[in-house]
Amino acid sequence: MSPFSALLARDLRLTVREGGGVGLALGFFALVATLVPLGVGPDMVVLAKVGAGILWVGAALAALLSLDRLFQADYEDGSLDLIALSPLSLEGAAAAKMLAHWLATGLPLTLLSPLLSVFFDLPAPATAMLAASLLLGTPAVSAAGAIGASLTLSLRRGGLILPLIVLPLLTPAVIFGTGMVVEVQTGLATGALGFLAAFSLVTVLLSPFVAAMAVRLNLAG
């Protein structure tokens, strides 16, 4: 087992055992998708129009819930010192943590989305496109989230400031992710797929380096 997969496996195991990961994100996502139609009212045309946007924002918020402990727990108990001295680079460690976060939140949220799109009366093609856009866009949520988590790892109430840092970074993902579904609904080509793919790729590739830099700064503090 490589150092990378060792850290990935450990983070996934911690998520399962210490809770607050998968179940919390899925529960939050399901509640948002249930409450919004109750608030908006039973107009199926309106719901189908706002559905993709609501579900995208709900998924992004749900993925942020467990983010504040991504680096903080390891920082507080001294594990991060040992990880920094291990054969795994801090960039590699950040990438492993990002992937673990995505497997525990982004992927389950994507899989749950077809079930929740029923509440918004999304037709099958739009539902499939929503799941595809989440599959493509949620890695960027975890990646941008890792940047926020690494910047706030030494703050006692970092969880409060974290969404203020991460959510603005996610604007393109929400716009183009929703855009992919709107394309199917209206039949107008906007190129949202290309933009979302590019945003996701750049964020996922850059994030480990930015996060590692922030971890180094915090270890020196």
Added chain:
Amino acid sequence: MIASLTAEKLACTRGSRRLFEGLSFRVTAGQALALEGANGAGKTSLLRLVAGFLPQVSGRVFLTENGNEIAEPEGRGRFIGWLGHHDALKASFTVAEQLAFFGKLHGRTGDLPALLEQVGLTRQAALPCRYLSAGQRRRLALARLLLTARPLWLLDEPFAALDITGKALVAHLIALHCGQGGMVIAATHEPLGLNNETLRVGNESLNL
């Protein structure tokens, strides 16, 4: 094999306070160095500086391997065995799982049961770390230090929380490590029980 660690004219500032300056020392293979000094004198900061966590504001630190100098902080880190004052244990992991994880992270497949026996934790192997006492947590951290098998040990208060046999174990392990050509730098208020060098950290004249 690492032949020596050299520190030249190190200084450390935390906030607006100068902890020490002009600090120079050298540790060669098989040597132990005890860091002494009052609480807050900068012993932990010196260890973190050597480990490469704290930026060097002046002077330099380097390891020598086969005549080559390794001065880059993350290059140095690959030779360091770290025992900080946090034990880095996860409450929900068992003793055996915790050790196995750090073994995999370091690509080391040591004999884990033998290591646990060496530090006296055989009976606790299947116990989650949340049930360990402070001394037992320290023993597990020692087992991890042995497992990672790094040549330069940086120990922060290695005797803290340990009972008499635990303290004897630490002294024994340090002697063994030095006997095998390793190096040890330990911040401690207790004697290492070795024929070791001692460095006084802290600049009392500056602190007054």
